[in-house]
Amino acid sequence: MTHVTNVSDGAGAKRDPAAAQQGALARLAIAFTEWAEKWFPDAFVFVVLAVLAVALGNLATGATPAAIAKGFGAGFWTLIPFTMQMAMVAITGYVVASSPPATRLIEWIARFPQTGRGAVAFVAFVSMAASYFNWALSLVFGALLVRALARRTDLRMDYRAAGAAAYLGLGATWALGLSSSAAMLQANPASLPKSISDITGVIPLSQTIFLWQSFVMGGLIFAASIIIAYYSAPADRFVRTAQDYGIDLGEKQAEAPKQTRPGEWFEFSPVLPLLLVLLAVGFVYTEFASKDPLLVISNLNTYNFIFLMLGVLLHWNLRSFLGAVAKAVPTAGGVLIQFPLYGAIATMLTAVNGADGVSISHHLANIFVGIANTHTYPVVIGIYSAVLGFLVPSGGGKWIIEAPYVMQAAVDLKAHLGWAVQVYNAAEALPNLINPFWMLPLLGVLSLKARDIVGFCFTQLLVHVPLVLFLLWILAYTL
Numbered sequence: 001m002t003h004v005t006n007v008s009d010g011a012g013a014k015r016d017p018a019a020a021q022q023g024a025l026a027r028l029a030i031a032f033t034e035w036a037e038k039w040f041p042d043a044f045v046f047v048v049l050a051v052l053a054v055a056l057g058n059l060a061t062g063a064t065p066a067a068i069a070k071g072f073g074a075g076f077w078t079l080i081p082f083t084m085q086m087a088m089v090a091i092t093g094y095v096v097a098s099s100p101p102a103t104r105l106i107e108w109i110a111r112f113p114q115t116g117r118g119a120v121a122f123v124a125f126v127s128m129a130a131s132y133f134n135w136a137l138s139l140v141f142g143a144l145l146v147r148a149l150a151r152r153t154d155l156r157m158d159y160r161a162a163g164a165a166a167y168l169g170l171g172a173t174w175a176l177g178l179s180s181s182a183a184m185l186q187a188n189p190a191s192l193p194k195s196i197s198d199i200t201g202v203i204p205l206s207q208t209i210f211l212w213q214s215f216v217m218g219g220l221i222f223a224a225s226i227i228i229a230y231y232s233a234p235a236d237r238f239v240r241t242a243q244d245y246g247i248d249l250g251e252k253q254a255e256a257p258k259q260t261r262p263g264e265w266f267e268f269s270p271v272l273p274l275l276l277v278l279l280a281v282g283f284v285y286t287e288f289a290s291k292d293p294l295l296v297i298s299n300l301n302t303y304n305f306i307f308l309m310l311g312v313l314l315h316w317n318l319r320s321f322l323g324a325v326a327k328a329v330p331t332a333g334g335v336l337i338q339f340p341l342y343g344a345i346a347t348m349l350t351a352v353n354g355a356d357g358v359s360i361s362h363h364l365a366n367i368f369v370g371i372a373n374t375h376t377y378p379v380v381i382g383i384y385s386a387v388l389g390f391l392v393p394s395g396g397g398k399w400i401i402e403a404p405y406v407m408q409a410a411v412d413l414k415a416h417l418g419w420a421v422q423v424y425n426a427a428e429a430l431p432n433l434i435n436p437f438w439m440l441p442l443l444g445v446l447s448l449k450a451r452d453i454v455g456f457c458f459t460q461l462l463v464h465v466p467l468v469l470f471l472l473w474i475l476a477y478t479l
Contacts, residue, residue: 070342076150126141186421273313281309345400385424419476422472
């Protein structure tokens with residue numbers, strides 16, 4: 001892949017001051033990302049190190065090795081229902097985004113933007129809007145939209161900036177919508193670990209993502225992200241297209257499999273998918289007719305069920321659907337292998353007592369209570385959660401680790417528990433903007449490297465950090 005780095009428009013052409021300033025900012029972000037890519041190991045290594053760090057913390061408080069080992073084993077499988085639910089979020093999002101109707105929709109909406117900068121802003125809008133419903137859907141749909149826009153010969157769009165815009169769904173808004181694992185976990189008593197439920201009880205979505213304060217915060221972040229995406233996108237001679245990077249945008253459509261024997265008729269016929277979806281529609285109707293709609297939406301099983309059946313319908317036949325599922329399963333690998341360790345960490349934090357008879361989470365809660373009050377709590381926890389989110393890129397599973405002591409501190413300070421969840425949600429997205437881990441699925445589709453888009457993501461981060469922390473602080477006064 002050939003990277004074009006010249007910024008002149010011919011001999012003697014001068015640098016545009018705004019472009020030069022943007023270039024310096026991007027170079028700083030690229031240098032940081034290259035350092036992280038060189039020295040940061042796989043995310044699973046961080047989870048293992050976290051387990052060992054908590055074990056050492058248990059020892060430091062006077063817990064016995066036998067109690068620590070028991071806590072590790074006892075907590076390992078406590079999150080199996082939630083692990084499966086979050087894996088299905090990733091799989092169903094991919095299946096829906098890669099369906100034939102979705103790909104045709106992408107080609108259609110790719111005709112709307114009229115300028116390169118407008119195309120970048122449009123990608124940001126679509127990606128963030130999709131992330132409110134499913135973060136995996138936003139990544140895949142956004143990446144495919146960027147490729148469709150890049151194939152337009154009449155549109156000179158910066159491929160790097162558009163790639164960064166496609167990532168904004170996961171880097172800005174995903175945790176504020178229906179794919180927020182923290183909010184969904186708190187609203188589902190069947191999935192809520194005892195280590196958290198004993199402190200908070202069930203917190204309905206009406207007290208988290210459906211607070212009016214949450215809508216205000218999400219709307220302002222949404223608008224700011226689009227504005228930054230538009231004005232940070234290079235224009236004119238500074239644009240770097242997919243062709244400049246030597247990227248082949250030809251969408252090679254694999255020949256559709258064909259029925260070769262009578263026994264395969266059911267696999268290629270739409271009859272079975274339609275009957276299956278018909279049953280699903282009946283179930284969903286009875287759920288909404290007999291229950292509070294917010295309770296129905298907050299049930300992760302129902303949420304995943306709807307997306308799964310939508311995938312069946314959009315693929316139209318079982319062979320196409322099963323092929324999409326096979327391609328989607330690897331996207332859930334990190335969830336499947338990491339979440340059991342999160343469960344073990346949560347138990348070791350909350351159920352393993354030291355020599356003084358209390359757990360690590362109790363000590364951490366006391367620390368937060370000591371340095372924060374009801375009004376400064378959102379800022380303190382927001383900063384802490386953002387920093388930890390870069391070290392442990394969990395996509396929300398980190399909430400299981402943090403919640404016992406973060407929510408205990410909220411209880412002690414008499415802070416709004418629902419807003420405490422939103423503090424985590426908003427701060428959780430911040431490190432994603434510069435964390436290469438979550439960029440990987442997007443970069444694979446775009447044929448780019450993290451260093452190609454992180455400069456634009458870093459520009460977003462510089463605005464998001466003060467904006468998010470300010471909103472978390474000021475809106476807390478209204479609760």
